[in-house]
Amino acid sequence: IKEKHRNNYNLFDSSISENFRMRLTLETELRKALREGQFELHYQPQKSFSTGKVVGLEALLRWNHPQKGYISPSEFIPLAEKTGLIIEIGDWVLHEACKQNKAWQNQGYDPITVSVNLSAKQFHQRSLVDKVKDILNDTGLSPYYLELEITESMAMSNENYILKTLKDLRDLGVLVSIDDFGTGYSSFKYLSLFPITKLKIDKMFLNNEQQENKAIVKSIIHMSHSLNMKVIAEGVETMEQFAFLSQERCDEMQGFYFSKPLPATQLTKFFTV
Ligand code: C2E
Ligand code: CA
Ligand code: CA
Ligand code: CA
Secondary structure (H helix, E strand, O other): OHHHHHHHHHHHHHHHHHHHHHHHHHHHHHHHHHHOOOEEEEEEEEEEOOOOOEEEEEEEEEEEEOOOEEEOHHHHHHHHHHHOOHHHHHHHHHHHHHHHHHHHHHOOOOOOEEEEEOOHHHHOOOOHHHHHHHHHHHHOOOHHHEEEEEEHHHHOOOHHHHHHHHHHHHHHOOEEEEEEEOOOOOOHHHHHHOOOOEEEEOHHHHOOOOHHHHHHHHHHHHHHHHOOOEEEEEOOOOHHHHHHHHHOOOOEEEOOOOOOOEEHHHOHHHOOO
């Protein structure tokens, strides 16, 4: 028994170090990816219900690994968050998205918004507002065409800081939306307190199998409008979902039904001039 116990213990022990080694490798590889330009942004169109036009794009990070191919952000963002590397990666994302959006405008396409996902660490860095200002100056993009997506969980701590940061961003002219709305710690207080321009209904609520979801989606749409916010549904995959959201006057929609996220070179077909 003693022998067995020791073996188990060793096994446990070595699996910890294995895990640790894997994390170290991934961290080293993430740094290398940043240095060697292995990150790319893909963009997913957001369609206006009333005009039928693409009015925005969400920038989604992709790691184009030289051996493993495209790696999804859900596989490396958590570690990037933990190690703090998300700050540098996030800076790159913001800069790249603004630069690309300005480039499309320079090519003569009608201006649209680019939405960038912010991680909690990014949002809580004190220099965020100045950084955004610098990037807008640097790329020449007007703040009205940049939207920052934050999540409800970021709004949990340090209310004064959050309120000040959001106000400063809004004073700059940048748009702010709440991503995955309804899945976190939503509070009506935040909705009335924070200068938010748009709610993004999480795709889990588009699941038709649960009848309650329809009532939830309707309520979110109506509430957004009553509070003078726009509302967008994400994860729209079917014609039924599109029809339902149209009937409920959801301002914008995004999802595989319209397009998956695409590399920058493949988006111009969605633009108007
Ligand atoms: P998210 O912000 O909620 O992004 C939406 C996710 O849904 C994306 O996954 C997108 O590809 C996927 N999606 C789009 N349309 C559909 C659809 O019709 N059906 C379904 N089932 N899925 C759809 P992706 O690109 O793998 O990104 C996953 C998450 O990684 C994002 O979730 C976001 O939280 C995070 N992320 C992506 N890019 C960045 C970034 O630049 N910075 C940070 N901090 N996080 C990012
Ligand atoms: Ca998002
Ligand atoms: Ca989302
Ligand atoms: Ca999500």
